[in-house]
Amino acid sequence: MSRDLDYExxxxxxxxxxxxNGFIMLNIMINLKKCxxxxxxxxxxxxxxxxxxxxxxxxxxxxxxxxxxxxxxxYFNLDTxxxxxxxxxxxxxxxxxxxxxxxxxxxxxxxxEVIINEDNVSTHINEIIRNEYVYKKSKYxxxxxxxxxxxxxxxxxxxxxxxxxx
Numbered sequence: 004m005s006r007d008l009d010y011e012x013x014x015x016x017x018x019x020x021x022x023x024n025g026f027i028m029l030n031i032m033i034n035l036k037k038c039x040x041x042x043x044x045x046x047x048x049x050x051x052x053x054x055x056x057x058x059x060x061x062x063x064x065x066x067x068x069x070x071x072x073x074x075x076x077x078y079f080n081l082d083t084x085x086x087x088x089x090x091x092x093x094x095x096x097x098x099x100x101x102x103x104x105x106x107x108x109x110x111x112x113x114x115x116e117v118i119i120n121e122d123n124v125s126t127h128i129n130e131i132i133r134n135e136y137v138y139k140k141s142k143y144x145x146x147x148x149x150x151x152x153x154x155x156x157x158x159x160x161x162x163x164x165x166x167x168x169x
Contacts, residue, residue: 024100029109030137032119033128034145039115040101042148044092045156047100049144053077056140058163059147059156072139 024047031046032038038046049056053073104110111118124131132138151159 021099021103024096025103025107025109026100026131027137027141028097028100029104029119029124029131030141031144031148032104032110032117033124033131033138034142035119035148037116037118038148039153040112040117041092041115041153043101043117044097045153045160046141046144046148047097048092048160049147050140051096053140055160055163056143056147059151059159060143062159063147063150072136 027050028043028047031043031050035042035046049059057073105112108123109120111120147156
């Protein structure tokens with residue numbers, strides 16, 4: 004069977020979409036209201052790497068809940084397969100999605116703090132959270148970010164990625 008390069012390119016374009024990654028970060032911001040740039044970068048990372056999110060949530064004893072809501076295929080996407088090799092949090096996906104949110108005036112940045120622009124977001128909130136899967140998974144990501152300090156969360160992620168490498 005030959006490869007369908009057009010289809011592969013389309014999937015790549017979806018994964019790399021600044022709008023999609025901005026949408027995911029916006030859903031995280033709806034839950035957090037404000038956070039640091041690093042917390043938002045880790046949030047997008049955890050969203051992409053469901054296998055790491057699942058391990059952290061199991062430590063928080065919330066794994067049963069998320070297992071029911073995140074489909075099995077999400078644990079076996081290309082990102083999760085490449086987990087040991089994709090550890091960068093400030094990658095192009097994050098940067099382009101972040102710029103997308105700023106350019107649409109959905110977030111503001113003050114020094115290192117990212118703040119959701121409630122006025123602009125509230126008028127479209129029903130449209131934003133309509134995708135229940137993205138919204139629910141973003142809630143779990145937000146719980147993790149709220150629970151752990153950034154340095155601790157980075158250590159946890161490093162340990163998990165190291166374990167996956169062994």
